[in-house]
Amino acid sequence: MASVAASAAKPRPGxxxxxxxxxxxxxxxxxxRWISAVAAVAALAxxxxxxxxxxxxxxxxxxxxxxADLIFDGLQTTLWLTAASMAIGLGVGTLIAVxxxxxxxxxxGIATLFVxxxxxxxxxxxxxxxxxxxxxxxxxxxxxxxxxxxxxxxDTNDLLTPAVAALLALGLNxxxxxxxxVRAGIQSVDPGQTEAAHxxxxxxxxxxxxxxxxxxxxxxxxxxxxxxxxxxKMTALVSVIAAHDLMSNIQDVYASxxxxxxxxxxxxxxxxxxxxxxxxxxxxxxxxxGRGTGHHRRSxxxxxxxxxxxxxxxxxxxxxx
Amino acid sequence: xxxxxxxxxxxRKNFGRLEVLQGIDLTVERGQVCCLxxxxxxxxxxxxRCINHLEKxxxxxxxxxxxxxxxxxxGGKLYELREREVAARRRDIGMVFQRFNLFPHMTAxxxxxxxxxxxxxxxxxxxxxxxxxxxxxxxxGDRAGHYPAQLxxxxxQRVAIARALAMEPKLMLFDEPTSALDPELVGDVLDVMRxxxxxxxxxxxxxxxxxxxxxxxxxxVFMDEGVVVEAGDPRQVLVEPRQxxxxxxxxxxx
Numbered sequence: 001m002a003s004v005a006a007s008a009a010k011p012r013p014g015x016x017x018x019x020x021x022x023x024x025x026x027x028x029x030x031x032x033r034w035i036s037a038v039a040a041v042a043a044l045a046x047x048x049x050x051x052x053x054x055x056x057x058x059x060x061x062x063x064x065x066x067x068a069d070l071i072f073d074g075l076q077t078t079l080w081l082t083a084a085s086m087a088i089g090l091g092v093g094t095l096i097a098v099x100x101x102x103x104x105x106x107x108x109g110i111a112t113l114f115v116x117x118x119x120x121x122x123x124x125x126x127x128x129x130x131x132x133x134x135x136x137x138x139x140x141x142x143x144x145x146x147x148x149x150x151x152x153x154x155d156t157n158d159l160l161t162p163a164v165a166a167l168l169a170l171g172l173n174x175x176x177x178x179x180x181x182v183r184a185g186i187q188s189v190d191p192g193q194t195e196a197a198h199x200x201x202x203x204x205x206x207x208x209x210x211x212x213x214x215x216x217x218x219x220x221x222x223x224x225x226x227x228x229x230x231x232x233k234m235t236a237l238v239s240v241i242a243a244h245d246l247m248s249n250i251q252d253v254y255a256s257x258x259x260x261x262x263x264x265x266x267x268x269x270x271x272x273x274x275x276x277x278x279x280x281x282x283x284x285x286x287x288x289x290g291r292g293t294g295h296h297r298r299s300x301x302x303x304x305x306x307x308x309x310x311x312x313x314x315x316x317x318x319x320x321x
Numbered sequence: 322x323x324x325x326x327x328x329x330x331x332x333r334k335n336f337g338r339l340e341v342l343q344g345i346d347l348t349v350e351r352g353q354v355c356c357l358x359x360x361x362x363x364x365x366x367x368x369x370r371c372i373n374h375l376e377k378x379x380x381x382x383x384x385x386x387x388x389x390x391x392x393x394x395x396g397g398k399l400y401e402l403r404e405r406e407v408a409a410r411r412r413d414i415g416m417v418f419q420r421f422n423l424f425p426h427m428t429a430x431x432x433x434x435x436x437x438x439x440x441x442x443x444x445x446x447x448x449x450x451x452x453x454x455x456x457x458x459x460x461x462g463d464r465a466g467h468y469p470a471q472l473x474x475x476x477x478q479r480v481a482i483a484r485a486l487a488m489e490p491k492l493m494l495f496d497e498p499t500s501a502l503d504p505e506l507v508g509d510v511l512d513v514m515r516x517x518x519x520x521x522x523x524x525x526x527x528x529x530x531x532x533x534x535x536x537x538x539x540x541x542v543f544m545d546e547g548v549v550v551e552a553g554d555p556r557q558v559l560v561e562p563r564q565x566x567x568x569x570x571x572x573x574x575x
Contacts, residue, residue, distance in 0.1 A: 195375055196422035196481075200436035200488060201412030204404055210439060214426050292425045292468035 061262040065253065066269065074249035075270060077163070081245060082232045084167055089174025089231075090224070096179035098208075101186060111179070118176035124237055126173055130165035131241030166238035166245075174231060181223045185216030217289040225282035229275050236267075246270060324387035326351050326492055326523045327372060333380035334367055341367050343547040344381065349540070354524045356534035356555060359544035360570060365527045368544070369494050372525065373414045374407050385414060386491060412440060415485030419497040421477040423469040429456060429480045430465040433487045441488065448487075455483040459513050475506030479513055486517075493517065495526040531575060535559050543567045 051057060065071060099111035118126070134157040143150035160168075189212050197207040236247035247267060254263040327349035334342040341364045349355040357365040370376040371383060374391040383390045391407060392399040402410075424432050433452035437443040443451075456462050459479040461472075469477050478498055485493060495514065499507040511533050518524060518537050528534060534541050534555050541555035543562070551564045562568045 190422070192418060192420055192422040193424065196416075196418060196424070198375065198408070199373055199411055199414070199416035200484070201408050201440045202436065203408045206439060210435065211424055215424075289426070292427070292470055 056261070057265065058259060058262040061257075061259050062265045062269075065263065065266050070249050070253065071246065071266065071270070074244065074246035075274075077244050078232065078235050078246040079274070081163075081166060081170065081235045081238070081243070082228070085170035085174055085235070086228055086231055088167070088171030089178045089227070090182075092172065092175035093178025094182050096175060097182035097186060100179065100183055115176045115179060118173050119180075123169070123173050123234060124240065127166065127169040127237055127241060130160065130169040131162060133160055133165065162238070162241045162243040165241055166235070166243040170231065170234065170238070174227065177227060178224065181220055181227070182216070185218075185220035186212055188219045189215045214289065218286075218293065221282065221285050221289060225279070225285075228282075229278055232274055232278065233271055236271075323351070324384065325349060326353070326386055327355075327525060328384045329368075329372075329381065330383075331381035332368070332371065332378050332383050334364070334371060334376060335379050341547050342371070342378075345544075345547075345549055347542060347549065347552075349523060349525055351523055352521045353539040354518045354526065354537050355540045355542060356538040357525065357527045357542050357544060358529070358531070358534060358559075358570075359550075362546075363544040364547040365544045366496055369496050369525060369527050372492075372494055373411050373416055375416075385410070408440075412436075412488050413491050415488060415490035415493045417478070417481050417485055417493070417495045417498050419500050421469070421474070421481045421501070423477055423481055423484070425469050428466050428468055429461065429472065429483075432469070432480055433484045436484070437487050452483070452487060455486055456480070458486075459483045460509070473506060474502045475509045478502065478510045482510075482513055482517075491523065493522055493524045495524065495528070497527050497529065499528070499530060529574060531559055531571070543570070545570070 052059075096111045096114055099107040100115075102108055134155075137156050140152075140154050140156055140159060141150050142152040193211050193215065194207055197211045198204075202210070235245050238245055239248035239251055242248055250263045250267045254260045257263075325348045327347060329345050329347040332342055332345040332347075333340065345364075345368055347355070347368070357369065359365050367376055371378050372385060372390060377391060388410065389399070390410070391402055393402060393406075394400075423429075424435065427435065430449065430452050433455055434445075434448045437448040437451065438445060453462065453465060456465050459482055461476055461479055461483070464472060464476060464480075469480070472480065482498075498514070499510050502510065507530070511530065514524070514526070514533070515537055526534070526538070538555040540552060541558040542552040543550045543558060543564070543566075545566050551558050551562060551567045558567065559571065562571060
């Protein structure tokens with residue numbers, strides 16, 4: 001210590017000694033950051049410029065079809081298919097998760113088998129399978145097994161329309177993934193929470209609903225947001241069974257006018273727009289279930305602008321120098 | 322003659338091969354404060370957790386207020402109770418944990434209100450007033466709207482005591498309630514417990530606070546390696562112990 005203090009106090013040869021209060025601290029200059037940022041922006045500008053000027057991209061066709069009725073019909077199907085599949089996925093997934101955590105070895109085995117099958121086979125195969133299930137079972141019966149008593153009899157092809165097949169395929173596949181996310185969420189909650197609830201006389205089901213699941217949600221929501229975004233795009237796969245989602249309708253169009261690239265641009269613009277919108281409710285949910293943890297106290301919008309203004313301020317400071 | 326509040330006879334508990342309770346006898350009369358002491362691994366916390374059936378006993382007989390814990394005797398057999406029945410009996414036994422275990426997604430007031438509203442089916446307004454009263458009693462009336470993460474350890478533990486009292490238990494179990502606290506916060510929690518004892522609550526306290534045990538305890542029980550080594554008046558057990566093991570333990574902690 002003593003030697004440091006002594007050397008700091010000693011003026012360098014050839015320079016006048018400054019009083020300590022007039023010394024200015026200079027942060028490290030990151031010249032490399034500036035150079036790489038300029039290079040990256042230039043490359044991006046070049047790419048966007050070349051895309052905008054490329055006549056093969058046919059922006060006029062993109063504009064014609066961006067708000068076409070056919071596209072809106074497809075969007076509607078895509079949206080309800082996403083919402084309904086996620087609802088099935090989360091509902092069945094939670095059930096499977098609870099079964100996998102249960103002490104009952106049969107329930108555990110069935111749940112594990114379910115996850116193994118639906119996570120272990122390609123989604124495309126599952127969609128086609130449900131779409132052509134009519135070939136496997138000509139008609140569906142609900143009755144008492146091993147007797148002639150039947151309550152309901154239906155033709156499989158009437159029941160399994162492309163929309164229903166798509167919903168089953170996406171929903172059950174999602175359930176397999178969601179169950180693992182929910183299970184991880186439930187297991188992330190401290191066992192002491194369950195003990196505290198039990199010691200107050202709360203029964204297991206009430207403990208799960210009031211104490212464990214609300215805390216698990218904090219861990220469950222970010223990956224489920226991811227799954228929802230994934231689902232929105234995966235609905236495009238159901239075009240293989242002609243379920244009339246956004247992608248099916250886009251394919252119908254370019255099959256007749258051969259404008260593949262412009263039509264795919266239309267699809268991409270809409271998928272991007274929907275994904276952007278989906279991130280808003282996710283932020284709200286994260287804030288709701290994050291209460292009591294000290295994080296996420298401000299609204300997502302406020303957080304976004306606070307971050308932006310902070311960034312602006314620091315850049316301006318750098319610029320001022 | 323009424324049954325003692327806690328009555329254990331030859332209670333045994335194994336974790337796999339390890340026998341953590343090797344035939345414990347313990348009696349806690351109504352209104353008494355019983356302090357369980359002993360080195361870590363002596364089985365004192367396990368015994369406490371057996372009293373409200375967070376752990377199942379493997380042998381012997383354990384009763385709270387005359388009712389067997391976790392079982393019903395019918396003829397010559399013991400029938401294990403269903404979860405619903407176990408939960409109903411736990412309502413009368415409050416428990417305070419070493420690590421507080423407050424519900425982090427609820428405010429202090431909501432923590433205290435939860436069981437009266439959801440388990441005892443009390444009206445919300447009534448439960449809220451009663452919860453506020455309990456928080457006042459532990460000196461935290463002005464912290465009702467705070468989440469656990471915004472409270473100090475000592476404050477969290479006092480909320481946890483209020484939460485346990487909200488079900489109006491006839492017996493309170495404390496599992497090392499001050500072990501996770503900074504030294505300067507221990508006093509506030511012990512004050513609340515002292516007041517509770519003075520109000521006539523029956524309490525079983527696992528603790529390392531020798532001073533508290535000597536001052537507040539009606540009985541002190543010293544355990545080691547799954548057996549009760551010595552039990553009796555804390556002023557005798559903790560001041561002039563008869564057993565060598567008790568003496569060795571006390572010389573280390575005092």
